[in-house]
Amino acid sequence: MALNSVTPVSSANRQAGNISQQDFLRILLTQLTAQDPLKPMDNSAFVAQLAQFSQLAQTQEMSASLNQLLAVQTGTQSVDLLGRTVSVFSGNNFATGKITDVSVSGNAPSFTVHPATGQDLTGITVNQIFDIR
Known part of the structure; x- marks a missing residue:
């Protein structure tokens, strides 16, 4: 079965070892369309993957917010000097x-x-x- 419709993950994301949510959903859709209809994949595995990806995205957002907070706190403490x-x-x-x-x-x-x-x-x-x- 040919998978020519799959768009490769961008080289910038591949080099950083990260994939975007769009890339993840593209991979998931490809898995769903390429599976054998007589032997379908377990839905719980897909749900678990989506939950893990969602948790990862939230963790990345929280990390970015903490970095911004650190920068503001550092600036405030520095001005106090x-x-x-x-x-x-x-x-x-x-x-x-x-x-x-x-x-x-x-x-x-x-x-x-x-x-x-x-x-x-x-x-x-x-x-x-x-x-x-």
Whole structure:
């Protein structure tokens, strides 16, 4: 039996190891149309597959929502540090100064610290801050 009507899963999805809901339904429809009418597949297996796919889709949506929440929380916590005096380790030096600027790229904030003496330290990450006053 020829299955020429099956559209291949897009290469981007195949490379990532993910399939979309459309791809899943296309595969399921192909399974249904290609099954032997004298030996039909068990319907409970299809229902279980649909339930698993639905649960996976919900989990992916929840993960995306949690990532957005994390980004908002990180931004909020970072802004709270503006004007605070911090001690940082930058390069091979320790410095103490006030945070004068915050920028967030993705989930990673970076800070500009203005020490009492010397030039501003830019691109300071959370990992470099070891004391907040």
